[in-house]
Amino acid sequence: MPPSNVPAKPRRRLLARLALAAVGGFVALGLLEVAARVLSSRTSGPSTNPRYVEHDEVLGWRYRPGAALRHATDEFDVEIAIDEHGFRRQTSLPARAPDVLVFGDSFAFGWGVEASETWATRLESELGLAVWNLAVSGFSVDQELLLWRERARFLPRDVPCAPKVVLVLTCGNDLPEAIGDRSYGKAKPRFVLAGDELVLTNVPVPEPWLERHSQAWRSLAKRWYAREEIEPTHAIVENGRDLVATILATFDRECASIGAKLVVITTEDRWLGARLDARGVTHFDLEIELAAAASRGERVAFPKDGHWTPRGHAIVAELVARRLRGLGLFAR
Numbered sequence: 001m002p003p004s005n006v007p008a009k010p011r012r013r014l015l016a017r018l019a020l021a022a023v024g025g026f027v028a029l030g031l032l033e034v035a036a037r038v039l040s041s042r043t044s045g046p047s048t049n050p051r052y053v054e055h056d057e058v059l060g061w062r063y064r065p066g067a068a069l070r071h072a073t074d075e076f077d078v079e080i081a082i083d084e085h086g087f088r089r090q091t092s093l094p095a096r097a098p099d100v101l102v103f104g105d106s107f108a109f110g111w112g113v114e115a116s117e118t119w120a121t122r123l124e125s126e127l128g129l130a131v132w133n134l135a136v137s138g139f140s141v142d143q144e145l146l147l148w149r150e151r152a153r154f155l156p157r158d159v160p161c162a163p164k165v166v167l168v169l170t171c172g173n174d175l176p177e178a179i180g181d182r183s184y185g186k187a188k189p190r191f192v193l194a195g196d197e198l199v200l201t202n203v204p205v206p207e208p209w210l211e212r213h214s215q216a217w218r219s220l221a222k223r224w225y226a227r228e229e230i231e232p233t234h235a236i237v238e239n240g241r242d243l244v245a246t247i248l249a250t251f252d253r254e255c256a257s258i259g260a261k262l263v264v265i266t267t268e269d270r271w272l273g274a275r276l277d278a279r280g281v282t283h284f285d286l287e288i289e290l291a292a293a294a295s296r297g298e299r300v301a302f303p304k305d306g307h308w309t310p311r312g313h314a315i316v317a318e319l320v321a322r323r324l325r326g327l328g329l330f331a332r
Helices: 008-043 119-127 141-154 174-178 209-213 215-228 234-256 270-278 287-295 310-326
Strands: 053-056 060-063 068-072 077-081 100-103 131-133 165-169 190-194 197-201 261-266 283-285
Touching (some): 100 141, 119 131, 119 310, 141 165, 141 190, 141 234, 165 234, 234 261, 234 270, 261 270, 261 310, 270 283, 287 310
Parallel strands (some): 100 165, 165 261, 261 283
């Protein structure tokens, strides 16, 4: 309130200025929000883009069914189209029951390439089987296990989902994402270890009002989260490694319970193999072959973005098909 000893006319001028400043502030915030929404629809990554990413109380986020846009950078220009079930549009879903289910993050989703160029789509041709790609960018192994459990909520009810093989592609960021309850500035579910048991926490996944309604706030939260990340201690890393391996071993048991075979594909986590071996989980690594292809001059990944190029996806599809046949899971 203005001081009572201010004369009436100056007091009215002060109030008018305060009102004008308030209106200006609201207009500025509105323009900031509009700019954030316009720019984010063109530049946001596949874990946070408001055009096709929405909140999910169990998984943290999911894709909005029917959403579509093009995403262009100086390295690629691709279409992102989400089907009616909430996954990247592909030809075999839901045309026939899957032989193979694929779980993973943006490297399985195919960030930077067309849907027809992803290694999961190419795997269909390599194996002559139906492959359903259920990858969601930004997911860690905890969210992938939860999506496996929740698949009936997303997949068509009139097509039986009893795959022969379930593939989980892991990446180096699975560990830091699994040990926290936020990724990319967004809240997510989190498992903690109680002995050898998994205990699910942070579910229902919260979505504060500002995060739900303001893209400007979401953008700031993502940047703040990235800036405030703290280097974990050795003890936290070791506990996180046990957590990731336990999640994948649980995934393995749940697949086996319906007659499916889980195969974990690793690309850069050399520590994971020994822990999976100790738990009897089938796995293979692609790092050496991908590095060899890059050393031959093949453009396996985008230099700036880091995700696999169409050629990288083609190499991965060939390697995965060969390894699956080598395991005796599919005929040659």
